[in-house]
Amino acid sequence: MKSASVHLNLLKDTERLSSSPVRLRVMMPVVALFACLGMALWWAILFTQILMIRAEAQTIDEDVKAKSNAHAEAISRQDQVREMRQQLEQLTYYRNSVRALGKPLAKLAEVMPLKVQLTELSFAPPPFDPPPKPGQKVSPFAPLTNVETQRFVIAGRTTRETPVVALMESLESTNFVTLITRDKRVKSFRQDANAEKGKRRLLTFEVEYTMPERRFAK
Amino acid sequence: MKGGLQSMAPNAKRAFMTTVVLGVVAVAIYLLAVEPAIAALSRERTRLQELKDSQQRMTVDLNSAGTVQKTLEELEAEMKPFAAAELTPLLGSYAMRAKSLLDPMISGAGLSDVEFSEETSRKLPTPLPLPRQLYARAAVRITAKGSYQAIVSFLLMLEKNLPLVSLQSLQIQSQQQPAKQTVTMILEWPTKGALTRK
Numbered sequence: 001m002k003s004a005s006v007h008l009n010l011l012k013d014t015e016r017l018s019s020s021p022v023r024l025r026v027m028m029p030v031v032a033l034f035a036c037l038g039m040a041l042w043w044a045i046l047f048t049q050i051l052m053i054r055a056e057a058q059t060i061d062e063d064v065k066a067k068s069n070a071h072a073e074a075i076s077r078q079d080q081v082r083e084m085r086q087q088l089e090q091l092t093y094y095r096n097s098v099r100a101l102g103k104p105l106a107k108l109a110e111v112m113p114l115k116v117q118l119t120e121l122s123f124a125p126p127p128f129d130p131p132p133k134p135g136q137k138v139s140p141f142a143p144l145t146n147v148e149t150q151r152f153v154i155a156g157r158t159t160r161e162t163p164v165v166a167l168m169e170s171l172e173s174t175n176f177v178t179l180i181t182r183d184k185r186v187k188s189f190r191q192d193a194n195a196e197k198g199k200r201r202l203l204t205f206e207v208e209y210t211m212p213e214r215r216f217a218k
Numbered sequence: 219m220k221g222g223l224q225s226m227a228p229n230a231k232r233a234f235m236t237t238v239v240l241g242v243v244a245v246a247i248y249l250l251a252v253e254p255a256i257a258a259l260s261r262e263r264t265r266l267q268e269l270k271d272s273q274q275r276m277t278v279d280l281n282s283a284g285t286v287q288k289t290l291e292e293l294e295a296e297m298k299p300f301a302a303a304e305l306t307p308l309l310g311s312y313a314m315r316a317k318s319l320l321d322p323m324i325s326g327a328g329l330s331d332v333e334f335s336e337e338t339s340r341k342l343p344t345p346l347p348l349p350r351q352l353y354a355r356a357a358v359r360i361t362a363k364g365s366y367q368a369i370v371s372f373l374l375m376l377e378k379n380l381p382l383v384s385l386q387s388l389q390i391q392s393q394q395q396p397a398k399q400t401v402t403m404i405l406e407w408p409t410k411g412a413l414t415r416k
Contacts, residue, residue, distance in 0.1 A: 025233035032240030039247035046255035053262040060269040064276060071276045074283040077290055084293040086349030091300045093343050094353065094408045098384040102373035109366055122389035125357075125404055128338070139344065141352055141412060146343040150387070216343045 093146065093216040104179035111170035113163035118156040119204075123211060126150055148214040152180050155206040157192060164189070164205050171209070180209035303382035305356045305407030312336050316358040316405065323379065327372035329364035329401070337404055341411065354411030357386055359404050365397045366390065376405070383407055 105121075112118070126148040132138040154171075158164055172182055185208045192202040223231060308315035313334040324332050337357035344352060364372075369390060376383055386404040393399055 025230045029233050029236040029240060032237045032244065035244040036240050036247065039244050039252055043247060043251040043255055046252065046259055050255065050259050050262050053259070053266050057262065057266045057269050060266070060273050064269065064273055067276050067280060070283075071279055074279045074286065077283065077286045078279070081286055081290050081293060082347075083349050083351070084290070084297060086345050086347065087351055087353065088293060088296055088300070089345040090342055090349065090353050091297075091408055093345075094355065095300075095382060098382060100377045101385050101388075102370060102377045105373060106370045109370065117392070118390075119392045120390065122391075123387055124389075125337075125387040128340070141341065141348065141414060142344040143341045 089218065092218060096218065097148075097214050097216045099178060099212075099214065101179055104176045107175045108171075108179075111167065111173075111175075113158075113166050115160065115163035116156050116158045116167055118154065120153065120155040123150045123152045126214075146216040148216075150211045150214070152209045152211050153187075153206060154209070155204070157202050157204055159202060161189070161203070164207070168207065178212065181212055183210035184208065300382065300408060303380065303408060305358075305409045312356045312407075312409070313358050316360070316407075319380065320360070320376070320405075323372055323375045324362065327364070327375060328368040329362040329372055332360060332362040335359045339409065339411070340406075342408075348414045350413060350415055352411040352414060353408050355386075355406045356409035357404050357406050359402065361400070361402045363393075363398045363400055366399055368397075369399065369401045380407075 108121075129144045138144070154167075156164075168184070171180060187206040187208050189203065189205045192204045223234070226234065305312055305315055308318055313336045317334045320334075321332075335358070337359050339357060340355040342353050342355060362369075373385065384406045386406045387402075388404075389400075389402045391400045
């Protein structure tokens, strides 16, 4: 005998339970709660770190403040040292340029031939820097060059050429290296136009020597 | 969840609502507390590092203070000869000061008819970095009469007594009397020049 089976589902959809052992409606709030707690814990850790760093910073700040006067003094001394070093460097440029010409000039009198009468010994001051050209960058504090070259002029009278040649040979010795270099030019050698008539024939001469460079450097 | 929130069972609805509220709270904690705390922590770390750097620099500077002091004393000693040689104006005049310094040597050498006049100062090359106080070359022109030996004797005395004075130019012109040669010389001294900054 065939019997008709009737399947009655009396559960509403909302009353149906999940077959999963983990219930989503329990787990979701729990996960959300843990997220909240995690955030709070994270904040607490950060806050603690901030407090610790602030405490450390305060200690260092107090130490820095306590040492600030002594440090300012130390810095001031360092500045003084820097300034003095630079000043000394500039003064050293000057000292290295100083030339002692007393001895060679004294020696000059010793090597002067008897037949030579000097009328002039000179070296002119070096020229000043020319005014800067428009647009030319020039330091307001320093000269254009740190080297000066001057010319030493010896002028005189003689009766013959040979004493002048002898004088020039003597001037090439080591006694005069601080006064002149070997770079020379005979500017003139001629009969003395001012010599009085009837007197002996006189010659005038003028020899120009390049002096050693005066270098303003270390 | 078919049918939306209305069709949910009360328990599920409560769970959903609780989840939403807790999620909002978590986001709020992150946005209002955690994120500002991260920024604050970063700032504090930067400040701490700056303070540490500053403290370290201070410690280094203070530890080297003794050496710096010693160097300063050495430099001051090195500076003394220059300070002594420096030409300072007397009554506003370099020529007056030069006269007061050179008169004994001039009379000792036997030069006469001496005149002093001030020349234009010249600049000295500058080191880098520029010092605050620069130095220059003060120049004084001296004209006198005397024998060649007297002139040389004066120059030798000058070199011995004032070794930082330099002869910038010289002109000796012979005259009828050998003891009355005319000499014109420009002497240079180091002197304080311009200030590069206040």
